[in-house]
Amino acid sequence: MYPMEPDAVYVHETVWRHGRYRAGVERVLGALERPVAPIEFRDDDIPEMVRGGLLRGRGAMGCRREVRDPILLFNTFRFDRRRAERLAWLKGQGIETGDADMLLGYGAFRWANYNQDGDPNRQDKVCRPCWRIHLQKGCLHRCMYCGLGGILGAMVNVDEYAVHLRTLVERHPWQLTYLLDDDADPPGLEPELGSLGELIEFFGTLENRYLIIHTKTWNTAWLEGLRHNGNTILVWSLSGPTQSRAIEPRAGTTEQRIEAARIAQEAGYTIRYKFKPIIPVRGWREEAAETVELLFRRTRPDVISLCCFMWMSVDEMKRRLPVETLDPDALAAAEGAVDRMKDTRAMPFPPEMRQAIYEHHLAEIRRWNADVPVSLSTENFxxxxxxxxxxxxxxxxxxxxxxPMTVPGAPRLTCHPFRDAVRNDRGEIPGVW
Ligand code: SF4
Structure with missing residues (x-):
């Protein structure tokens, strides 16, 4: 588990009163750097907890004077179909927050309607519709561009969760892989908490269905010995030494992430990399070359994806990142392209800059490996x-x-990822949203 010193630990009554869930939380408590007395809470306590500052640490971490380890909050998912009613209750208490699901125990399985009706970025972001699954929200890594610090909520009733997930999987034969927690970095509390290992072993019982864990972690030694059956894929967001140390300060360094990937690979897991987000820091070309060389010397990924830093204006980027670390030419390109970039989510770096970054990474990858598939991630058309x-x-x-269709080995898709992804829960699976 990561060394951490949370200011508080909240444990929902449904966790504290369940022997096995409580045991996992107690192992986490026992591994903290300094003791923290856990606070048991009930749903009725949540409004007061929020008013008392529970969510105070949320918000872009690069904009904060001080970033501390997140508060830990342990909860259970409710599969009672009362999500709308309970969210309305919380709102009626004067609490409007994007963390409402986490606080109330909802949001296990989310339909991501990318490139389908209702997707506001349909013409502007190449990403595929699918079910995303969740166990946590929040993170320990303190990436300066990210807003997911302050509190880390972890759901622990994986046994119940797996019952409904199995139904979801059976109803969607076209979806072969399930990305876990696009708003967290799941290995941080493991192996003490035990939830992630339980989910990995659940996927290990399935036929041709895969769990995907996307991470910047150094923490994989505990994965050895799990009955994963080849059905878990680990994807590292990889960045060069400067970015990993100066901008993603509590994540694994470049070298640690690659070593963690090597350990997972040796334990039989499929491993992948995303250079994402690529922040053009001073010396980015050399650092990309170094990182690519190291990853191929140590590991054998089955696919590599590329994605520049995006989804915010140049002013917002300058607020969040240490500007002195950025490549002056890249920064000037972004500053000079504000008008051109205002209609695309791919802002702030203009297309010629992003393309140069992709071409450089691709050339470095091809110096070491002629065959590994290389793709773009969440870029525009x-x-x-x-x-x-x-x-x-x-x-x-x-x-x-x-x-959601890229199984180990990363073959070219033969189906149409936008058209063949058909939602089929028909309101009958608890925990979906
Ligand atoms: S690893 Fe991901 S979730 Fe965690 S702080 Fe960094 S960007 Fe945010």
Whole structure:
């Protein structure tokens, strides 16, 4: 487990009164750097907890004068179909927050409608519709561009969760991989908590269905010995030495992430990398070359994805990141492209800058490996038009690092990822939203 010193630990009554769930929390408590007396809470206590500052640490970490380890909050998912009613109750108490699901025990399985009706970024972001699954929200890594610090909520009733997840999996034969926690970094509390190992072993019982864990962790030694049956894929967000140390300060360093991937690979897991987000710091070309060399010397990923830093204005980027670490030319390119970039989520770096970054990474990868599939991640369609010939894939057939149809071996897709992804829960599976 990560060394950590949370200011408080909250434990929902449904966790504290259940022997096995409580045992996991007690192991976490026992591994903290300094003792913290856990606070048991009930749903009725939540409004007061929020008013007392429970969520005070949320918000972009690069903008805060001080970032502390997150408060830990342990809870259970409710599968009682009362989500709307309970969210309305919390709102009626004057609490409006994006963390409401986590606080009330909802949000286990989320339909991501990317590139389908209702997706506001449909023309602007190549990502695939699928079910995303969740156990945690929040993170220990303190990435300066991220807002998921302050509190780490962890749901612990994986036994109950797996019952409903099995139904979801059976209803969606087209979805072969399930990305866990796109708003957390799941290994941080393991192996003490035990939830992630339990989920890995659940996937190990399935036929041709895979769990995907996307992470920046150094913490994988505990994965050895789990009955994963080859059905868990670990995807590292990888960055060069400067970015990993100066901007992602509590995540694994470049070297630690690659070593963690090597350990997982030796334990039989499929491993992948995403250079994401690529922040063009001073010396980014050399650092990309170094990182690519190291990853191929140590590991054998089955796919590598590329994605520049994006989804915010240049002013917001300058608020969050240490500007002195950025490559001056890249920063000038972003500052000079504000008008051109205002209509795309791919801001702030203009397309010629992003393309140069992708071409450089691709060339470095090809120096070491002629065959590994390389794809773009969450880029826009215009960038795919520029890069398709070089990558050898288009936006609908590339193997993606995190699914939902890219199984180990990362084959080219033969189905249509936008059209063949059909939601089939029909309101009958508890825990969906
Ligand atoms: S690892 Fe991911 S979730 Fe954690 S702080 Fe960094 S960006 Fe946020």
């Amino acid at each position: 215009a960038m795919w038009r520029e890069m398709s010939a070089r990558l050898g894939y288009g936006p609908t057939d590339y193997p993606c690092g995190c699914g």
